[in-house]
Amino acid sequence: MSVLRATLTSFDPDTMHQPANAVRVDVVENESELPMHRHSKGQLVVALRGGVTCEVSDGLWMVPPQCGVWVPGGMLHSNRVTANGRLCFLYVDPAAAALPQTCCTLSLTPLLIELIQRLAALPQVYDVVGPTGRLASVLLDELTQMKTERLHLPISSDAKLRHIANALTTDPADRSTAAEWGARVAMSERTLTRLVLRETGMSFGRWRQQLHIIIALQRLSEGALVQRVAEDLGYESVSAFITMFKKALGKPPARYFSDKDDGTDA
Template identity: 60%
Template sequence: MPRLGPLSLALRGRDPDTDVRPVAALHLALDERDVEQPVHFHRKGQLVLALHGGVTCEVPKAMWMVPPHHAVWIPGGVPHSNRATSNAEIYFLFVEPGAADMPTACCTLAISPLVRELIKHLAVLGQDYPDDGPTARLVAVLLEHLVAAPVEQLHLPVSGHPKLRRIADALAQDPADRRTLADWASRLAVSERTLARLVLRETGLSFGRWRQQFHLIVALRQLSEGASVQQVAGSLGYESVTAFITMFRKALGEPPARYFSKLR
């Protein structure tokens, strides 16, 4: 398994794992193409922050979507892959183990303007800063605020079980696929009850709730790429824009336009 992938560090020619400073920040602006990073891992914990566009991070048994002005935290040693939308602007913050009381599991963090600007500032300064002095004090402030960042539930539980991978792959190919649990049970040659138990055991969610969370992840990605609410509702197979907005509001507390307006 490669430790460092092209989306982040191979393009920079720098490996922050060789540095024992508390943090290292890197900036990456993408062109018009989507970019995918293969599975890799770091000794340090990694924060993936999207200022424009979106990033999808996949770890064993879960997928996270990083909408603008949010970040995904990936603890050190966790294998993961990343996929960024076209024209995305991304910052990576690598945190030395033990430097801060960060979460021990992957999660999505809401990033305050202060934390965002500190990460941007550190990316400009580079990794070679003294262990004491103004930059070191900024790092201490950053870590203090980062530890307090709110956690948001913007992830999709996934499974390596062959039957569930077939469903996930089909939905990835056609997010508007509206086959019911009974339809899938028939297609996979199992009883509806057996399939329902399998989905719950592997993901912790009912089939309907799991597919709704999948739709939310896809919607966040498409909206962050600039698609309209009408376009997203249609691509997900919703009968009306109102039905899609209702789902979005129930999941995130606000309709899409207001949600993204606050992020900006």
């Protein structure tokens, strides 16, 4: 059994009566969390090194370094971690803090990340009015102030749309048109375009670009060069890729990650 699976199998957050608990995991190689599962406590997945992709019923959420994905209690989810990743799971009692009721990616401050790591290093069972309880209280106050990031790929239970998403994830450089994708899944271009808009709220082209952003962040967080990522995503030039990245996230790749490293708001 992998380190990640063993850790999550041996720890059941719903047996804890504290307002917040944290667990740190170091991943040696590519591996995924336990299959789709749920727990009553909310979960924040924090990427300390490498990247994490969280899948829920209606979307994929990317967690680059210095960010976290919030999964409300009771929501089915599963996570995939990049090679040699390091992450923390923070579990929060629904009554302990006013946190989002939907899945979202949060930009985390260095202070909050340090608080989560500190809590993960302490015993899981603690006195809520003692030192660890006070630390958890400050942590939750900080968590409620975090801003969201646009790192979500909306998908749905529609089998054909999931097939296209899986195919594009496997080969993101595929530049087939909506008409060509429609033919592959036995749909007209117009029907496919309507399906994507109805299920995701995006045009087909915008939806595919969002997938490119998620894949780019994952690969860049692993240390891949911008030029290599641009090639892997099928861009004709590095400048074209950087332009797309800046338009989507407000900053070019180098600036985006340097700001994450020094704690500047993204």
